[in-house]
Amino acid sequence: MRTAGVPEGARRSEDNRRLLEIQNPALAAEGIWAHGTPRPEVGGLVISSLEAPELLKDDRMFQLVIFLTTHGPEGSVGLILNRPTGMVLGRKPGGLPLELGGPVPIQRVFQDNMVYCGGFTAQQVIHIMHGHRLQNCVQVVPGVYMAGEVAATEAVSGGRLPAADFKFFSGAITWAPGELEAQMDRGAWYTAACSRSLVLKSALQLPVPLWREVLQLMGGQYAAVAREGDEGDE
Template identity: 35%
Template sequence: MTLYASAQDAWQSVCLVTRARSDVEAEEAVVINRPLSRRMDEKLAHLLLNGADFRSPRYSDEVVDRLRDAFGRDCAVYFGGPELQTQPGLFVHGFGSLPGAREVAAGTGIYVDGVEAAIDGVLEGRFSPLDFRWFVGRSRGLDTSSGEWCAVACSRPVALKQCLGLPKPLWHEVMELCGGEAAELSRLELIKRNDLAEQQDGDDEP
């Protein structure tokens, strides 16, 4: 029953692995196709920067306010997973030139951190808030050996794409890109989805 419940929670999730333990296990990842919020108030801004612990914040109230000003009216915040919900959020983007940014893995062109430089860029009009993705929580211990998860090569365009009103859910797009049995599984699942014929935004809409 525990395995069944876990599989249901992870159903059609697409994850970006940020730290791997081995070839078959991801130590830490974020789900990239579970939108959570398109708006950011002060409470959410504080959670993303400092986590739920108000005793020793990493960022000052001034930075929190600037984050809210930059991303408050239009942002992309996702449910990254059930673990580490009270920890600071993960900030993902494709700008390696941002001061403080670091690449998730060499050659991927996918970066985390560099928050303050991004805030400045958005407020100055050099970036759009939707150039960046925020994640609350993490997914840990994803294991391909059980068959619950399937590892595929990281695609920068897919990892950075906002899952907001997509014509086809991201999971199906990834499975089709994989081809073979994965694409066939996607086709069979789409047959069950009559709603996709009626409204082309799938389950990636918040």
């Protein structure tokens, strides 16, 4: 049922915002936004076009939203934000079929955290992302950090931070030098800057999928792509 005078996509994206207000009020209070950028940038998003699977000859590229952690002359690396694996990090039924070594019991402390498919390269490598400046973490952009597993585990086990503040990714998506730009020129990808709330929030059970939400927030021609993708699924 459509609300009179309000586009369906906009109404459903508002439902995403309300869900975030319930899940993480502090993050929701920072606001949610995204706008297009002419080229890729570290800490920005790479969003697949509707034509990406055909252009890249890879059906896995369907409606991806990727957070770019590295971009430069040596190539690019990103983490897919909207591909949950259905597995949790813990070593239990439905859990990660890997034993993560290290000095802290990360799989026990974060046993119920969902693992996302970060990409198709080195999927045995688990990456941690969060919004806290912890010891030995690496800042991607202000307010978004990678690594710092020991400090994260100690903070959560000590009750100072909630486990839900941390996201885990299996593998990454990679591009050789110049490859991402070349694929953009062919029309496979859009790029955007965005609020950290879009990066750090859960992508599980959203009223509107993250790919559509981001494009709707970008507005204009991108919102039209989101509508076209929505219609194609009906």
